[in-house]
Amino acid sequence: xxxxxxxxxxxxxxxxxxxxxxxxxxxxxxxxxxxxxxxxxxxxxxxxxxxxxxxxxxxxxxxxxxxxxxxxxxxxxxxxxxxxxxxxxxxxxxxxxxxxxxxxxxxxxxxxxxxxxxxxxxxxxxxxxxxxxxxxxxxxxxxxxxxxxxxxxxxxxxxx
Amino acid sequence: xxxxxxxxxxxxxxxxxxxxxxxxxxxxxxxxxxxxxxxxxxxxxxxxxxxxxxxxxxxxxxxxxxxxxxxxxxxxxxxxxxxxxxxxxxxxxxxxxxxxxxxxxxxxxxxxxxxxxxxxxxxxxxxxxxxxxxxxxxxxxxxxxxxxxxxxxxxxxxxx
DNA sequence: TATTGTTATACTCTATAACTATA
DNA sequence: TATAGTTATAGAGTATAACAATA
Numbered sequence: 001x002x003x004x005x006x007x008x009x010x011x012x013x014x015x016x017x018x019x020x021x022x023x024x025x026x027x028x029x030x031x032x033x034x035x036x037x038x039x040x041x042x043x044x045x046x047x048x049x050x051x052x053x054x055x056x057x058x059x060x061x062x063x064x065x066x067x068x069x070x071x072x073x074x075x076x077x078x079x080x081x082x083x084x085x086x087x088x089x090x091x092x093x094x095x096x097x098x099x100x101x102x103x104x105x106x107x108x109x110x111x112x113x114x115x116x117x118x119x120x121x122x123x124x125x126x127x128x129x130x131x132x133x134x135x136x137x138x139x140x141x142x143x144x145x146x147x148x149x150x151x152x153x154x155x156x157x158x159x160x
Numbered sequence: 161x162x163x164x165x166x167x168x169x170x171x172x173x174x175x176x177x178x179x180x181x182x183x184x185x186x187x188x189x190x191x192x193x194x195x196x197x198x199x200x201x202x203x204x205x206x207x208x209x210x211x212x213x214x215x216x217x218x219x220x221x222x223x224x225x226x227x228x229x230x231x232x233x234x235x236x237x238x239x240x241x242x243x244x245x246x247x248x249x250x251x252x253x254x255x256x257x258x259x260x261x262x263x264x265x266x267x268x269x270x271x272x273x274x275x276x277x278x279x280x281x282x283x284x285x286x287x288x289x290x291x292x293x294x295x296x297x298x299x300x301x302x303x304x305x306x307x308x309x310x311x312x313x314x315x316x317x318x319x320x
Numbered sequence: 321t322a323t324t325g326t327t328a329t330a331c332t333c334t335a336t337a338a339c340t341a342t343a
Numbered sequence: 344t345a346t347a348g349t350t351a352t353a354g355a356g357t358a359t360a361a362c363a364a365t366a
Contacts, residue, residue, distance in 0.1 A: 024227035
């Protein structure tokens with residue numbers, strides 16, 4: 001009997017460009033090649049964690065809070081390139097799960113300092129281990145030297 | 161007087177990592193570096209076109225239809241890594257604007273062949289020119305050799 | 321007046337599931 | 344039974360605008 005292959009998101013991502021179609025301009029765009037790498041990375045990110053609601057963005061936020069305790073929400077927004085409202089909902093996500101807390105700042109009562117709770121620290125440490133392993137797997141086809149070169153070239157794209 | 165700088169999406173994207181914050185694990189992740197490049201690319205994509213509703217995904221779809229007239233929706237879905245439902249709504253977008261048409265396939269009345277209209281061809285040609293220029297600008301900091309190398313390294317990430 | 325944060329609202333992207341028509 | 348396409352629904356990501364509290 002023919003095996004039924006489930007068309008998961010990851011499978012779809014990997015099959016991109018596997019066909020015999022003409023991609024025209026798309027195949028020449030570096031932006032599209034980067035997007036494609038990003039799609040593959042994010043698709044397998046989900047399989048790394050048991051809780052599918054922990055997305056790359058949410059992880060990034062928790063990680064940043066863990067590394068820089070006490071930042072204001074505007075600072076977190078700037079650091080991740082988010083609007084204030086997007087930042088609010090992302091922090092809400094972790095707040096609702098008891099992983100971060102908003103402490104009022106007595107010196108400026110408009111703002112809060114954002115801190116990890118003990119629960120948040122435990123969660124972050126666990127997730128970070130899985131994410132690091134995921135990224136290692138993602139880049140396993142590249143040698144150490146190639147990886148360094150890739151990072152250098154990507155960095156040149158940001159320079160303005 | 162101090163100039164008020166509007167915090168556009170593109171500006172936010174470019175400022176990522178400009179701060180003195182500790183990004184911890186994030187700064188070591190190749191996946192994050194790729195995401196960042198992708199964010200910058202997409203943020204400026206919007207500024208390239210006057211019609212902000214023409215997104216990278218929608219452009220990709222129109223381009224693919226233009227290069228491969230008569231494909232079924234399932235084939236377009238596979239080619240872009242989309243679910244059938246996501247494909248439907250993306251084609252709907254162009255259909256509503258008179259740029260593509262669904263022609264019933266007499267040989268298999270469940271499916272359609274998707275084709276560009278004259279209007280779609282005109283639009284595609286115009287947009288493609290802008291997108292090509294956008295990608296050239298995006299990669300302007302890299303030499304020709306560096307660009308080739310970047311594409312080679314990205315391709316290694318997809319290999320499985 | 322300007323800034324911090326929240327809420328309301330909206331649009332894009334994307335999926336799964338249920339459904340219709342057809343194979 | 345399986346496949347092509349649509350529709351309903353939902354969650355994630357993201358923005359702008361309006362608002363309250365505070366500076």
